[in-house]
Amino acid sequence: xxxxxxxxxxxxxxxxxxxxxxxxxxxxxxxxxxxxxxxxxxxxxxxxxxxxxxxxxxxxxxxxxxxxxxxxxxxxxxxxxxxxxxxxxxxxxxxxxxxxxxxxxxxxxxxxxxxxxxxxxxxxxxxxxxxxxxxxxxxxxxxxxxxxxxxxxxxxxxxxxxxxxxxxxxxxxxxxxxxxxxxxxxxxxxxxxxxxxxxxxxxxxxxxxxxxxxxxxxxxxxxxxxxxxxxxxxxxxxxxxxxxxxxxxxxxxxxxx
Amino acid sequence: xxxxxxxxxxxxxxxxxxxxxxxxxxxxxxxxxxxxxxxxxxxxxxxxxxxxxxxxxxxxxxxxxxxxxxxxxxxxxxxxxxxxxxxxxxxxxxxxxxxxxxxxxxxxxxxxxxxxxxxxxxxxxxxxxxxxxxxxxxxxxxxxxxxxxxxxxxxxxxxxxxxxxxxxxxxxxxxxxxxxxxxxxxxxxxxxxxxxxxxxxxxxxxxxxxxxxxxxxxxxxxxxxxxxxxxxxxxxxxxxxxxxxxxxxxxxxxxxxxxxxxxxxxxxxxxxxxxxxxxxxxxxxxxxxxxx
Numbered sequence: 001x002x003x004x005x006x007x008x009x010x011x012x013x014x015x016x017x018x019x020x021x022x023x024x025x026x027x028x029x030x031x032x033x034x035x036x037x038x039x040x041x042x043x044x045x046x047x048x049x050x051x052x053x054x055x056x057x058x059x060x061x062x063x064x065x066x067x068x069x070x071x072x073x074x075x076x077x078x079x080x081x082x083x084x085x086x087x088x089x090x091x092x093x094x095x096x097x098x099x100x101x102x103x104x105x106x107x108x109x110x111x112x113x114x115x116x117x118x119x120x121x122x123x124x125x126x127x128x129x130x131x132x133x134x135x136x137x138x139x140x141x142x143x144x145x146x147x148x149x150x151x152x153x154x155x156x157x158x159x160x161x162x163x164x165x166x167x168x169x170x171x172x173x174x175x176x177x178x179x180x181x182x183x184x185x186x187x188x189x190x191x192x193x194x195x196x197x198x199x200x201x202x203x204x205x206x207x208x209x210x211x212x213x214x215x216x217x218x219x220x221x222x223x224x225x226x227x228x229x230x231x232x233x234x235x236x237x238x239x240x241x242x243x244x245x246x247x248x249x250x251x252x253x254x255x256x257x
Numbered sequence: 258x259x260x261x262x263x264x265x266x267x268x269x270x271x272x273x274x275x276x277x278x279x280x281x282x283x284x285x286x287x288x289x290x291x292x293x294x295x296x297x298x299x300x301x302x303x304x305x306x307x308x309x310x311x312x313x314x315x316x317x318x319x320x321x322x323x324x325x326x327x328x329x330x331x332x333x334x335x336x337x338x339x340x341x342x343x344x345x346x347x348x349x350x351x352x353x354x355x356x357x358x359x360x361x362x363x364x365x366x367x368x369x370x371x372x373x374x375x376x377x378x379x380x381x382x383x384x385x386x387x388x389x390x391x392x393x394x395x396x397x398x399x400x401x402x403x404x405x406x407x408x409x410x411x412x413x414x415x416x417x418x419x420x421x422x423x424x425x426x427x428x429x430x431x432x433x434x435x436x437x438x439x440x441x442x443x444x445x446x447x448x449x450x451x452x453x454x455x456x457x458x459x460x461x462x463x464x465x466x467x468x469x470x471x472x473x474x475x476x477x478x479x480x481x482x483x484x485x486x487x488x489x490x491x492x493x494x495x496x497x498x499x500x501x502x503x504x505x506x507x508x509x510x511x512x513x514x515x516x517x518x519x520x521x522x523x524x525x526x527x528x529x530x531x532x533x534x535x536x537x538x539x540x541x542x543x544x545x546x547x548x549x
Contacts, residue, residue, distance in 0.1 A: 092431070093425070096424050115415055118413060
């Protein structure tokens with residue numbers, strides 16, 4: 001279970017531009033729930049993910065993962081149980097290393113990074129199999145530098161790499177936003193498959209309302225640091241894109257834009 | 258013949274240095290100015306030990322350790338105290354100047370009376386004609402050993418993390434590893450090699466001078482760029498061997514310029530002009546490709 005308790009986050013505190021994004025924000029996500037988060041720019045979606053992962057500090061409040069308060073824990077330590085895929089496909093892979101090297105490195109997460117050789121040839125077939133599932137032809141390019149792959153190919157690899165080792169939480173930060181519609185579709189299908197297969201607790205931020213409706217079992221609409229809409233269960237099952245769009249417009253009109 | 262040998266010897270000594278700088282400059286993308294002081298640090302440790310009658314071979318591990326500590330200090334200042342990369346190197350470089358003087362005991366130490374790895378009874382026992390080749394063979398062996406060790410390290414799990422840290426620190430965090438610690442480790446290894454080069458240099462020229470480090474980073478960077486950019490097309494060489502060859506080429510260029518009749522006064526000017534030419538031809542600091 002993942003819990004945010006009374007989170008307060010103020011940007012540029014002490015200046016004229018001080019903005020209070022979260023003022024006592026709380027959220028509880030039970031195990032194996034797939035939450036889609038939508039909302040306009042600046043509504044606090046990415047800040048929410050950054051707070052969960054520890055990429056940015058909070059001004060007050062607690063982040064509790066599996067009953068343990070992880071608020072003071074640095075980002076890299078929290079990542080032991082968290083896999084994260086970013087919007088920028090470059091962030092999830094190492095461009096100057098080959099596909100095999102990248103996969104080997106991801107496979108070693110959770111184990112010591114000692115003086116043992118990193119590439120384990122015996123695992124190469126397993127990697128090839130995983131890559132073949134993507135249908136992008138990457139399984140035949142094991143020796144190719146990742147930097148020369150397309151954004152979609154790299155994002156697919158980033159998704160595979162972040163979910164390769166046992167993790168409990170998957171954090172997806174608009175991970176299809178930089179991709180063309182067809183590739184985005186492939187990545188989303190893969191995401192759905194991996195989440196179901198590994199039974200991951202997932203939080204996905206997206207601007208694509210159709211994905212938000214098609215995937216997941218709970219939907220949050222963020223607005224000015226609050227969950228303006230939070231539906232799950234029966235109500236979530238009947239939700240349509242039009243309903244979301246209606247609510248979206250309603251909020252925007254309130255704001256006067 | 259003497260000229261060729263001299264170029265090879267100088268080139269190979271600086272090759273060890275360049276392999277260290279390859280780690281910081283190319284892999285970590287860290288402009289590490291502390292190199293200008295860790296090079297004489299290795300020499301100072303060596304001079305002090307030789308003058309006290311230590312076996313010349315013992316100076317090699319001692320220089321490695323001294324350099325590693327200095328590199329770790331640079332890393333600590335940068336990572337833990339959040340000082341910018343260039344400044345942390347400059348701070349350590351400045352401070353080490355005094356440390357080097359303290360270790361060596363004077364700004365200039367002559368070592369002509371002591372045994373070194375190049376001049377000792379074992380070498381003197383060889384036929385006279387063979388003696389001239391001892392330094393170049395020893396240096397080539399040492400440079401090769403360092404190259405092989407570095408290659409082996411970069412293929413380990415720890416080495417992969419080092420490469421990833423320079424490439425994409427966000428990924429290192431995703432792997433639940435602290436990229437700051439990896440940086441400190443990388444700087445430590447790099448400066449250990451730089452100090453080793455200083456140690457060998459000191460034994461080769463048989464004196465220590467506190468100012469011998471000035472411009473070291475520039476020479477090393479030039480060698481690294483020649484190796485990785487100008488020779489980058491020759492993939493079969495691999496980056497580490499290319500850096501060694503780059504260093505020898507660089508020294509050959511300087512020797513050639515001096516041979517054309519330029520005075521030693523112009524040495525730094527030649528260095529600067531060569532570096533500029535190399536950077537323009539080969540591209541400067543690593544540009545990380547971040548296309549979406």
